[in-house]
Amino acid sequence: EAGVAQSPRYKIIEKRQSVAFWCNPISGHATLYWYQQILGQGPKLLIQFQNNGVVDDSQLPKDRFSAERLKGVDSTLKIQPAKLEDSAVYLCASSLGQGNIQYFGAGTRLSVL
Amino acid sequence: DAKTTQPTSMDCAEGRAANLPCNHSTISGNEYVYWYRQIHSQGPQYIIHGLKNNETNEMASLIITEDRKSSTLILPHATLRDTAVYYCIVRGNNDMRFGAGTRLTVKP
Numbered sequence: 001e002a003g004v005a006q007s008p009r010y011k012i013i014e015k016r017q018s019v020a021f022w023c024n025p026i027s028g029h030a031t032l033y034w035y036q037q038i039l040g041q042g043p044k045l046l047i048q049f050q051n052n053g054v055v056d057d058s059q060l061p062k063d064r065f066s067a068e069r070l071k072g073v074d075s076t077l078k079i080q081p082a083k084l085e086d087s088a089v090y091l092c093a094s095s096l097g098q099g100n101i102q103y104f105g106a107g108t109r110l111s112v113l
Numbered sequence: 114d115a116k117t118t119q120p121t122s123m124d125c126a127e128g129r130a131a132n133l134p135c136n137h138s139t140i141s142g143n144e145y146v147y148w149y150r151q152i153h154s155q156g157p158q159y160i161i162h163g164l165k166n167n168e169t170n171e172m173a174s175l176i177i178t179e180d181r182k183s184s185t186l187i188l189p190h191a192t193l194r195d196t197a198v199y200y201c202i203v204r205g206n207n208d209m210r211f212g213a214g215t216r217l218t219v220k221p
Binding site: 042043044048098103 | 211
């Protein structure tokens, strides 16, 4: 069974530029999560989708971050404009449903210069 | 969700059992204890979870105290590939809150 796919693996941009990350969850998983992991810390939830609806985006900095899951499968996370403090690994996870085991992708490492 | 407390780092000799402790004194009755680990440059990997009873799978064993205020993850025969950050998470209905975890180093 294929795992959670994320791309790109690495991205380097300058501050004030925009960037987008893509996630393809495990087939059949209704719930999708985006996490931010700053170096030396545990992952922090940014947003959770149930199919194509947002369940929780309370920790998403909505002035610069946006995410969508239009068809209830793939998802994109966008940052516009990026700040230096956005340098982190962005992890996508999926689960069969809310409360089920979450499976993580390898993440996208973002460096903002 | 309840907060967890884990040691910052631990060492273990290859082939020996690794016992990783976690305190979760404010855990609620319907909250589960989950363990994940994160190997360098990879995403977190699910290990095991439990509510009250001890659990065992092909990766590890989870021992939860009777009062549920603490737990221990046991890797019975640690290998070099078990070197990782181990996260203990108390999870309620939905979201998971990761702490800083324990950095386990398995040494030859």
